[in-house]
Amino acid sequence: MTDPVQLTADLIRCPSVTPEEGGALVLLEEMLSRAGFTCTRVDRGGVCNLFARWGDKGHARSFGFNGHTDVVPVGDEAAWTRPPFGAEIHDGILYGRGATDMKSGVAAFVAAAVDFVRDTPPDGAIILTVTGDEEGDAVDGTTALLDYMQAQDERMSVCLVGEPTCPNEMGEMMKIGRRGSMTAWFEVTGVQGHSAYPHRARNPLPALARLMDRLASHELDRGTDHFDASTLAVVTMDTGNAATNVIPAQCRGAVNIRFNDLHSGASLSDWLKAQAADVAAEFGVQIDTRIKVSGESFLTPPGPLSDLVARAVEAETGRRPELSTTGGTSDARFIKDHCPVVEFGLVGRTMHQVDESVPVEQIRQLKAIYARILADYFA
Template identity: 70%
Template sequence: MTIDPIQLTADLIRCESVTPNEGGALVLLDGLLTEAGFACTRVDRGETSNLFARWGDKDAPTLGFNGHTDVVPVGDIDAWTKDPFGGEISDGILWGRGATDMKSGVAAFAAAAIDYVTRNQPENGSIALAITGDEEGDATDGTVALLDWMAANGERMTDCLVGEPTCPETMGEMMKIGRRGSLTAYFTARGVQGHSAYPHRAKNPIPALAALVDQLARHSLDQGTSHFDPSTLAVTTFDTGNPATNVIPAECRATVNIRFNDAHTGAELIAWLDAKAAKVAEDFDIEIDTRATISGESFLTEPGAFVDLVAQAVEAETGVTPALSTSGGTSDARFIQAHCPVVEFGLVGKTMHKVDEHVPVEQITQLKRVYFRIIETYFA
């Protein structure tokens, strides 16, 4: 049984699976994987559809693949030159929402896995596919739900590869062995409203909050670590919501986002933010409330056997030695890292989330070959 990953990607693109809609994408994959001998289970939670598929004994060493079939909205439909859900192939290019991020990646690893299990029968090995419909959304009921279900049902992956686009410009040039953590902090400064002509009768929260965000923005969190660039802090909004020029407002708000490396934990950074806010509040004699959310902790899969295996497979099929990177935003690997060693490798991601998202079809075929070689070598 041989699956064409290009055709499968096109078929998946035709499934209008904008988060949280399943759109038929997981139904399509379920059918193909079941026919190939995978035991498939829908792990839906809330409005999110998820699929877990295993071939082989769950007690055997298990190579896992993770990806998502949900996509971001198309945006301005009139700006597209191709049907975003048409799956059109023209001049060696496949067009449509999800062509890069990441229906092509899911198609490539599903096709590679199906091809492998229909040709080989390793005595002590298993393949697991954990596919979610909630990566582009809140990500609370997607891969997290799959991992919760796996824990409750005695399912486990020994190592996992996430098929997100990882290459900036050239196929094969980069794989991810870790990701920075992400934290967003929301500050609300409260004073006393008053007339701007009589500032002594008011308590202006704006200078206090301005001082706080200035201190945070000028602070150097670290100088980087062995596998990570320096952590960053960005002020993303500062707002009083005050339309009047003669009123000192009683309240103003600011938000900062921190992308942090493995020199920090989210809890440590929140404690630092709380302490800075408390000091400024004391200095200016106002109240500052702080609320923070952690999207994910930083993590690193140390270079070793699994990282080497993936890197060697990439180089063998692309002729390019991949850089071992921790750059970029977050992915569902941030959840998997607590379950097993995880790395990411996928296509060139230049058009992801853009109007007229597209991918050269040769990259999809190449990606399937990389994944097939990884599976083959893993069970050799």
């Protein structure tokens, strides 16, 4: 049997801080190739990715797993009580950067897939897509893998993303969708002047304050059946002006919006630009707006895929997972255009933290859940 705990530890010892590959994908490619998977490196834009398939391309159905081996930076290494890339186990807890997010998830689905095709070869295909660009810009990661699949006529019938999804207890939550995410930056330009003679200047600061207040005070919606209410957060307001007797010529602000399926990036962009134009006209200043949409909201409606995953989770943990759309973004936002996708993984309480860690029993439990999902899907 393939040990997912040992595989997680081996992956943690690969210092794959975005965008470095760190040896993690090399390790997986060698292991999967030995297990009979056809492996292809899909590297693009300096990012390393791995596509692996067991079974013929022509199969009518294929089950896909998606995950990432890149991790966020360590931060203050002196604050760690265990080496961040040491993969040490103490009292049944495995420590290291990526232990939770998400080398354990990758190890669990790789171990489950390897053992499954060896012991009970399915009538179908299993596709694993592993990226090194989930924690970075996500431009040349899963999107590159999906572009490759389209060019090669590769297809996943359904996909499970192995991100950590459970807030506190194993098995309590799975994701059937995600909110959209976007950021808007505003640069307000007026006329610089002496603070004792404000009538000779055109102060951009009141305009920025008015704009931020209008945006933050606006109720975007009250939520939907599967989504909480959309949120808008003011994340920065800045002039860089250290002189108290000078009215600055420019100031800047930014907001971040997490939105549900009542909105789109385009509709919210139009609203933001209209609000900025109104304030600019009111104060006689210029407001330049720049917007980046990181991902649109999406929902995989409850149905066969979510039922399949929920049954397996309940069988292995005794808990029926809540169907949720909470949290930030994930690479499922790209996969949803390819096939139905849901997310299930272990408890994510320590992800991105100092002393990131995971109970080794959770890794074994996660492998058992993924193995059961495969067995039930191909039954």
